[in-house]
Amino acid sequence: MSSPVYRFFEWLDARLEPVRERAPRVPVPEPVRQRWQQGGRLWRRLGPLRYLVAAGLMALIPPLMERGWFPILNGTYGQTVLFNTGYWILLTLGLGVVVGLAGLLDLGYVAFFLLGSYTTALMTHSGAPGQFHFVEWPTWAALPFALIVAMVAGVAIGLPTLRLRGDYLAIVTLGFHEIMLEVMNNLGITNGPRGIPAIPTPSISIGSFHYDFGLNPAPYWWFLLIPAIILAVIMVQRLDGSRVGRYWTAIREDEVAASAMGVPIVKMKVLAFVIGASTSGIAGWIYATNVTFIDPTSFPLLLSVLVLCSVVIGGLGSIGGAVLGAILVQAVPEAVRQLSGGNTLFGFDPLTGRIAIFGAVLIIVMIYRPGGLLAARRRRTEMVTPGPESGVVVDDASATEQEVAPADDVHSAGGRST
């Protein structure tokens, strides 16, 4: 619509109402509430069936890998990478709820993963003779506990800290991760830096069907991950499309207004922490039973930052973004390592150098595509055109606080007294 007539009216409009400020127009196509929904129309029309389709497609990956259909990552090595990417998707989905949906920066997310793993290990391992062991439960029995411990930790760390403003929250969560490492290193029950060995692997027995993950080659771990990932995706999508998701969006866009509309801010933020922690509890269980040995060095602080890289580079607030992020952080560097045959690339070691590269990519993404590669559309708009309290230079959390209360009343009171 750039006909001369239209432009004339626009010009006239501007002449006639010079004082009235016009809000910058954010381009939006498409109608109604579907506006922010993801996936093509066909995909949405599939309804709940689409999760089955997705699971089926995912199940095709290991057999294809066995046949060498994937360009670089094949065989047992490919399966390991697949497993790593899989549990990483769970972590990315979980942190995605915290960062992408609730808009909170959590730098210590892997602490929940650590707790899930350690809970599993402590409940199931038999231990060396003379070494401490706890209950020696079957692996499956530990699953709900891994979940619950991670979620309870979400409440425990969330309740005191989620009142803090964003940048403080980041450092405090980082501290929580560090504290968890120190605790695991110093407690006798966790065997300190020596770690917990001999964590049993799960097995499945349904009728005559019996399958033991410990006795079979790697591929089938992926099948344990598929339902977990699908369930996590359903959870995230359903929450996002509900009152809870609306509340998170409201908090992200204007916390003060959200609170005035009856949104229980701290409760919703804690909820985001708990929901986020839940997937890492499951991931922790799968991880511990897969590797069968964990120690504090399995969960370095770096891991928390890498999950954040996944979430942010992949794209905030979207499922596709989480998957892409996990692939970029876990699978791509492995593929590069395979390609380079263990050599360095331009002097960069493929596995440690990736962090340097991801660091640089984070900066570039934030400048040129804030919100990440496959961010949800609303999230992207928010990051490009920040709402009233997201701009750092113009104002900050404390400034908005002032605006709510004394800005109008107290500050100007001094000036008025002439």
Added chain:
Amino acid sequence: MTALLEVEDVTMEFGGLRALSEVTFAIDKGEIFGLIGPNGAGKTTLFNSITGVYPPTRGRIVFAGRPITGLRPDRIVQLGICRTFQQIRLFPFMTALENVMVGVDARHRTSVPGALLHLPRFKREEAEGEARALELLHYVGIGRFANELAANLSYGDQRRLEIARALGTGPSLLLLDEPAAGMNPAEKNALRDLIRKIRDSGITVLLIEHDMRVVMGLSDRVAVLDHGVLIAEGRPESVQRDPKVIQAYLGTGAAGDGEAATGEAG
């Protein structure tokens, strides 16, 4: 007459600054109560203490016979008080409909399990919430913009959207903080009609407004704050003639404020 909101001896201090001192008044059910005063008189601070943003330093606020002093903002909304903001604070990248749905959600109870399992209550509340939100958008006159982003609405429509969102929470007391600010005369007239319509539907309105024509024309009773002190209260006509009020607005040489007051009050 039964008092819906009673403000008793409310004092508010920020550091050494006293923003409100011993303010006492009561709002009756079903009236439009105007709150005026020069800039910096403490009007918004009073709003903030009623809605729980900052609990008052001293004093008591009773709503529908129930003390609400010190309650969390979201609890106060649950009890039936909701507000708009002096500077518009919408959720800019939610559609108009979604903005109002956030308000309507205050009346809903679906939480995580309901949303995860798509329980019947979830489905019912989502459908009802959407219908109610749409209804409210039409009520304030911006139904055709339901799917437009809040950030894209014109200034006057954003004000209306704020009111619709607040109405969504189902308040029995609505607090409007300078709803006419920045509006042109036609929009102001429409706004006056809207506020009356809201009152006639049974909602009590507490109104902060600078535009004297709006506030005097609408309010059943008016209270005047100056320097955090309630200096007058009563029917608009009598308040307008109160020497203390004229003094507060004219001050001793505050020509700017005085001009606005007398010019628009006349």
Added chain:
Amino acid sequence: MHCNAALIAPTFVTGLILGFIYALIALGYTMVYGVLKLINFAHDAVFATGGILVFYAFGQWFGIVQPLSGVSLVVLMAASLVIGALASAGSAFLLERVAYRPLRRRQGARLSYLITAIGASFFADYLYQQNFLLGPGKREFPNYFNVSKAFTVFGSVVQNVDVLIVVLAIACLIALDQFITRTRSGRAIRALSEDQVAAQLMGINNDRVITTTFVVGGLFAGIAGVLYAIKFGFVVWNMGFVPGIKAFTAAVLGGIGNIRGALLGGILLGLIENMSAVCVGAEWKDTVAFSVLVLVLILRPTGILGEGIKG
């Protein structure tokens, strides 16, 4: 909790000295926060850069390997401090230019700044970790300054480098205080920390002031980086991480944005940390430091001396 009484006095002294280093780093956090209301999480990399560049300059390029004395020591010491300070200031400048300024131009969301800072910090750390730079292990710092015992206070050995740290830290703080209160740029920084928009309206070039702030913070971080490397005798790719977090805690403890608060917070944190090592156990050092941070943030989020850049 049973504190070994004999160890209290000596730990007090070592804690005090550590506190001065924290204070020097904390200045950078505090000044950037003052003007941008933003915590520069990449400041730890800025700190490390100073020490690491001096390691390269003296150890690798100039080949200074044996302890020096007399005039040559003074000259080289000064040179190393200047090189370190300039290297860190340069990296801070680069950080501002490459990462933060484009975000400001685009009005990035608050989250963007934090993520960018983390990206920058990890980029620098893991770049240093690559084999073509420092590699994964500790690297011995050139020992041109012979660290030795100077005297004893309360049964605690004070090294000559400790004296240097305290003297230089106090000198830096006085210099900064003068800079903030007396100079034009200093006044501009204060103006900006009070009110961005008003400062701009008064003709202050925001970008230049922000750059100055980063550079000044970088200078002090660089000096701290060199002193830290001399005192402990090594550099390592992630040497900034722990001191960075500690210094940040110190800044918050004293009141972020407040320069005197940085000194107070640094010293307090150094003391708390070393005392807790004696009373609780060294293996819980980080837990104690972080618990202090959380407690401060919850109980008094504006720190002991309050926020805002003050002379």
